[in-house]
Amino acid sequence: MTAKKFVCSNCGNCCKKFVSENSRTFEGAFFGAEKKFVMNQRFMTLYDWEAEALKKKLAEIGSNRKIVPTSMNFDLKNDQAIILNYSFDKGECPFHETDRCTIYPDRPWICRQFPCLHKTASMLTGETDKILIVNNRLCPVEEKDWPFVESGKGLFTILEQRYGQAFYFNIASKMLARKKSELIEKLEKEGRIRLAKRGYDTEKLLLRIEHSRKVNLSEFYKEETGIDMLKSFDLIGVLDNLRKKYG
Numbered sequence: 001m002t003a004k005k006f007v008c009s010n011c012g013n014c015c016k017k018f019v020s021e022n023s024r025t026f027e028g029a030f031f032g033a034e035k036k037f038v039m040n041q042r043f044m045t046l047y048d049w050e051a052e053a054l055k056k057k058l059a060e061i062g063s064n065r066k067i068v069p070t071s072m073n074f075d076l077k078n079d080q081a082i083i084l085n086y087s088f089d090k091g092e093c094p095f096h097e098t099d100r101c102t103i104y105p106d107r108p109w110i111c112r113q114f115p116c117l118h119k120t121a122s123m124l125t126g127e128t129d130k131i132l133i134v135n136n137r138l139c140p141v142e143e144k145d146w147p148f149v150e151s152g153k154g155l156f157t158i159l160e161q162r163y164g165q166a167f168y169f170n171i172a173s174k175m176l177a178r179k180k181s182e183l184i185e186k187l188e189k190e191g192r193i194r195l196a197k198r199g200y201d202t203e204k205l206l207l208r209i210e211h212s213r214k215v216n217l218s219e220f221y222k223e224e225t226g227i228d229m230l231k232s233f234d235l236i237g238v239l240d241n242l243r244k245k246y247g
């Protein structure tokens, strides 16, 4: 099957009405619960290093918009909040100006993936042969062309043909998420951290978070491993392997 190349119509929905795939409950932001819309806030996921860079850009344009943490792990043993992601505080992206992105060369990864936000992680783990490609309902072009269900074989080529670079960024972000999970799992096994799990008293946790050390995930990763998280994976190698397996 040859995939139809995705061509953006520049409607601007993804900059004005962004909805996270991972909209979570307030509780879920701490414990990783999924798919509940209690936070009642649309947000776009920003990595910590992006948040720092975008804060500077907001200051440059004199904007009073805020960038706030949206997801964290809390380490009860060392009293530290490990911040995983950030987002803008509310509303549309402050860098969107009539039909254009004012920071296009420096836009965050989430924008570079759009609208390729599909659940391709299973390709990396080989968990499934059939993958449901869920179109992003914000995007009128996607709405028209998708969704479809495709078998594992051929999927890589289809997604690469349709999304090009956006697909690579999607894989890269899945790899980063995996890196983080592996590190957290290792540290927990070694008893060096103890994460708050679901069921822990949320009010109590919020109080502890307020007075705790806050550390960004990438800094935490570097502290624990001495390695720069971003530079610690071989994207080209992974893409080559996926191409061999699913191309």
Ligand code: SF4
Binding pocket: 014, 015, 093, 094, 095, 096, 097, 100, 101, 102, 103, 104, 107, 108, 111
């Ligand atoms: S950074 Fe640019 S591409 Fe991303 S949401 Fe904002 S305006 Fe759109």
Ligand code: SF4
Binding pocket: 007, 008, 009, 010, 011, 012, 013, 014, 015, 114, 115, 138, 139, 140, 141, 142
């Ligand atoms: S929603 Fe889709 S068509 Fe509209 S600007 Fe974003 S990517 Fe392009």
